Amino acid sequence: MLLSVSNLSKKYGDFLAVNDISFSIKEGEIFGFLGLNGAGKTTTLRMLAGILEPSEGEIIIGGHNLALNPIEAKKITGYIPDRPYLYPKLTGQEFLQFIGDLYELPRKEIPEKISFLLKEYSLTEWAHELIESYSHGMRQRLATCAALLHEPKFLIVDEPMVGLDPQGARFLKNSFKEYAKNGMGILLSTHSLNVAEEITDRLAIIHKGKILIQGTLSEIRSQSGKEGLNIEDLFLELTSYDSRSP
Amino acid sequence: MILVALKPKLLSTKNTFFGSKKQKNISLFIIFILIVTFITLFSSGFRSVPIISLLKEQIKFSLTVGIFILATVTSLIRGISLLFLSADTSLMLSSPVSRGELFKIFFVQILASTQWTVWFFLAPLGLGFVAGGGSINFILEAGSLLISSQIAGTSLSIVLALLTTSLFPVVKLREIVILLFLVFLITSSLAAILMKLTPDSLSVSIESMPTYEIENFIIFITAILALLLSRAVFIRNFHKVYSSLSDHRRGTTLTYVPISVPLIGKTRAIVGKELRLFLRNPSQVVQSLAFLVGMLLYLSQSVVVGRYSGEPVVDLSKAFIHAFLSSVFIAFVAGRLVFPSFSLEGQSIWMIISSPITSTKLIWSKWSIWTAILLSIGGIFYLSSSLALNLDLGMILWGLWLFAILVCVQVMISLSFGAVFVRFDWEHPGAVTGGLGSFFTSIFCSIVTIGIVIISVSIPLISSVNFPNKNLVVLALYIAITLISYWLVEKAAQVGSSAIEQFGEAKAGRLGLLRRKFLTKSTSLTQSKPN
Numbered sequence: 001m002l003l004s005v006s007n008l009s010k011k012y013g014d015f016l017a018v019n020d021i022s023f024s025i026k027e028g029e030i031f032g033f034l035g036l037n038g039a040g041k042t043t044t045l046r047m048l049a050g051i052l053e054p055s056e057g058e059i060i061i062g063g064h065n066l067a068l069n070p071i072e073a074k075k076i077t078g079y080i081p082d083r084p085y086l087y088p089k090l091t092g093q094e095f096l097q098f099i100g101d102l103y104e105l106p107r108k109e110i111p112e113k114i115s116f117l118l119k120e121y122s123l124t125e126w127a128h129e130l131i132e133s134y135s136h137g138m139r140q141r142l143a144t145c146a147a148l149l150h151e152p153k154f155l156i157v158d159e160p161m162v163g164l165d166p167q168g169a170r171f172l173k174n175s176f177k178e179y180a181k182n183g184m185g186i187l188l189s190t191h192s193l194n195v196a197e198e199i200t201d202r203l204a205i206i207h208k209g210k211i212l213i214q215g216t217l218s219e220i221r222s223q224s225g226k227e228g229l230n231i232e233d234l235f236l237e238l239t240s241y242d243s244r245s246p
Numbered sequence: 247m248i249l250v251a252l253k254p255k256l257l258s259t260k261n262t263f264f265g266s267k268k269q270k271n272i273s274l275f276i277i278f279i280l281i282v283t284f285i286t287l288f289s290s291g292f293r294s295v296p297i298i299s300l301l302k303e304q305i306k307f308s309l310t311v312g313i314f315i316l317a318t319v320t321s322l323i324r325g326i327s328l329l330f331l332s333a334d335t336s337l338m339l340s341s342p343v344s345r346g347e348l349f350k351i352f353f354v355q356i357l358a359s360t361q362w363t364v365w366f367f368l369a370p371l372g373l374g375f376v377a378g379g380g381s382i383n384f385i386l387e388a389g390s391l392l393i394s395s396q397i398a399g400t401s402l403s404i405v406l407a408l409l410t411t412s413l414f415p416v417v418k419l420r421e422i423v424i425l426l427f428l429v430f431l432i433t434s435s436l437a438a439i440l441m442k443l444t445p446d447s448l449s450v451s452i453e454s455m456p457t458y459e460i461e462n463f464i465i466f467i468t469a470i471l472a473l474l475l476s477r478a479v480f481i482r483n484f485h486k487v488y489s490s491l492s493d494h495r496r497g498t499t500l501t502y503v504p505i506s507v508p509l510i511g512k513t514r515a516i517v518g519k520e521l522r523l524f525l526r527n528p529s530q531v532v533q534s535l536a537f538l539v540g541m542l543l544y545l546s547q548s549v550v551v552g553r554y555s556g557e558p559v560v561d562l563s564k565a566f567i568h569a570f571l572s573s574v575f576i577a578f579v580a581g582r583l584v585f586p587s588f589s590l591e592g593q594s595i596w597m598i599i600s601s602p603i604t605s606t607k608l609i610w611s612k613w614s615i616w617t618a619i620l621l622s623i624g625g626i627f628y629l630s631s632s633l634a635l636n637l638d639l640g641m642i643l644w645g646l647w648l649f650a651i652l653v654c655v656q657v658m659i660s661l662s663f664g665a666v667f668v669r670f671d672w673e674h675p676g677a678v679t680g681g682l683g684s685f686f687t688s689i690f691c692s693i694v695t696i697g698i699v700i701i702s703v704s705i706p707l708i709s710s711v712n713f714p715n716k717n718l719v720v721l722a723l724y725i726a727i728t729l730i731s732y733w734l735v736e737k738a739a740q741v742g743s744s745a746i747e748q749f750g751e752a753k754a755g756r757l758g759l760l761r762r763k764f765l766t767k768s769t770s771l772t773q774s775k776p777n
Contacts, residue, residue, distance in 0.1 A: 050339055053486055087258055
């Protein structure tokens, strides 16, 4: 198992943002994390990336306990945040070089990997421009390059399609499928039902910090007893109580 | 790893300097002028001014105490910004970097980003002092005490940032704690200075005081202990405190008392917003408190220096140095507090640009409020320190006039620079207020100040000599300098106004960076183009 999350919780004072969730991801699997705004998706992903400390629970990535052996766990993890921070006064090339150094990649390999990724994500001609001149889509692509530079086994992606044009979104979806085919495990948080339906192998619906249901789409349909519903109706049905509340 | 982590900051600085030829030329010119000015001043004559040699030990002591306080306060602002508000903290936390390394990275970043200006100023000053025949031992001793103070101040700021943030995660309460801490620092440091330097003990050298022998040793040991303490506190608590703050960073707990302004129309809108932006910005408030500490320290030293009077050379030296130092001080206040005014509007600036207000009205409204604030607070400070220095009435009035015109000029230059080098895409307000732009504006204002002060010094000098039509010449000088200053204000206002008009314009080409991005963001937020 590539990722194993057990009884994970996160408390902010009295507020329980994530409530005792457990799930796992295998190599080559794309796992979707579906939920309304404020459901606890980003908090969970930030805990898995090592940014936030869980209040309770255990996270094992590639056999490494994130709390006990964070360096090893992070070395095999890539993280694409929903709003990536990219130093505005660095060029794309400089930023990727910095990430390569941060992950202690062999210095000789870094330029080659950077060129490959920049070409792959159509950023080659912008490589020596300052990041502050990049559009949102370009920043998103650069953040993806940064997350992939050290060839992670496990990729965490937070709301990848926000602000992307249809062409960019299509490219990213195809890329994720390709990476998964090559053995990478991907955890993808989204509130886009189409994305979830199209590219995830399994998914979990999180609501008010708790996983309501998880499995393949057909498993979720049968577990919930709503076999005839499409994913949108199913999702709305499962989360309907909250959407009616203020 | 420290070098790897610092590399983006260094590269960003390099790109900022060399990204635009205009910026590079301005920066290099200002640095060159500053260094030459300092070295020339301190090697050619300042050292021989009687007060400086008389008060050598007091200068060293004040420097240590002053730098320690300022190091702690500025590091505290930067510490809180870097540790908890900066987005690259999450980048570091998600990367394979150990907590020990993370501490080193943060420590060096906070120390370097807040303290380099101190060395930037003191290095040429020290060089000039030695070149003019000053003691190298004195410089070495002062230098080592300075480093120790900076290390202790930075360490303390990390502990305080963690402690206050952990105890009081609500920003408003944290500010209250910082305020209390500052009050404690001010009172204790002033008490320490006044206890050592009562009027009666002025004739006694500080070396003879029992504490002097162990003073240096205590500061060195304090620096090492503070460093170890902050490392231990950081490693044990940083991640926990950072993790507990997520909901507060969203701003849900930020509540402030509303501010009402007794004015009307557009002026009320601009002035009210300006005050709100300022008072609700922790980094601006803490900086103001730091400047207040500086003013009180200056005042306390003025009381001591004021005891030396009677000889005409000493009296004139006191008056000139006072006019010079307080004007440079105000230049730094303007650079740090007024310069960021436009940038702090952030991406919501489009609301002002698209409203029916002219750029001229906008810049003059901002000028009015800032001039009023600085004139009233600075005026009290200037008057009280002049009285403490035992200056005669003529010199006090001359100084007040000079101070007033310099405030008017410096405020408009800072606003104008702030409009020309505007930056709307800041990550957190501390990045703007503590940025290079503020620093260079302060330096530019200082250079203008030095020029006006040097010209203005001719007035009391001419007044002290008897010749026909003396009063007429003095009056003409007053009018001429006032008119030059007025011209500077007008010119700066024009430059600033035309820069404001460019705020909303998208520049063609790849390198229309800032404005294009601003336009794109505003458009996406509002579905309508600003302006």
